[in-house]
Amino acid sequence: MRAARRGLVGALAVCALASAHAAPDAARGEQLYVRCMACHALAADRVGPRHCGLIGRRAGSVAGFDYSPAMKRSGIVWNSKTLDRFLAKPLAVVPGSTMTYDGVADANERADLIAYLEQANRSSECIGLRG
């Protein structure tokens, strides 16, 4: 009985660990991306700038987009680490940004979103824009 209980506890602990550190999932990220779609699109500038080309891009650098001065002088280059930090609390990372959004609190959701953005940046929709 005691051994069975230990086994159950161990299994639950493994499940909890797996849940806490689930591998980033671009498909889940695509579903989460709908939250961004009031202001953003992959291939077009809207209220916010386009996300095609985001990975590796300097913040505030899409030609013709009207960024806040705060974003232009932030010095950020977008990668998985900087995106994770920014998406958690946009206005804490770049005070004065026009991205007036409280943030994505859940680290797994941020990882999924970033996985989707990375995948999207390699998509034909985004690659076509570079041509």
Place this chain on the structure above:
Amino acid sequence: MSSFFEMPTPIAARRLFLGHSGLVLSGTAIALLAGREALAAQSGVADPKDVQILNTALGAELEAIAAYQLGAESKLLQKPVLDLALAFQGHHKEHADVLAKTVEKLGGKPVAAKANYNFPADQLKSQADVLKFAAKLEQGAVSAYLGAVPLFANRDLSKAAASILGDEAMHWAVLRQALGEVPVPSAFVA
């Protein structure tokens, strides 16, 4: 001390008045967003971040108005759905109007509508396409307002934004219903 009567423009006069009045923006914010001018005239000093939040929301509302216009002019919407789209567009116009007025009242400059929006018009080939496009915008708007509500320094503006959020959520649900989807897919929005 300068008199606000001597200011060259009404905006300058208002800024001077607000700066000297020392009033704190209070429950009048919700009146501002409801367009009740008499109450709004009692407003005081605003947090610049609040003005920016309102302006970002205004930009999204102006785009939503243009998106519904695209749908209405597409000739893809049949009569009952067209009426629905125009009714929702009317709500977005009301949101935009009070947001712009509030930004002005708080001493800011409201963003203007863009001359052109980059909508995926070539991908809209049926009524369902238009409805899906609108539903995604409305769902995004719900998330955007949800993300803005906790940021306001003035809690009355949070309340007003939550009021708009509720309207956007109803739009999203009705559009889902029109598409044959479960209108309210979960107990919470995110």
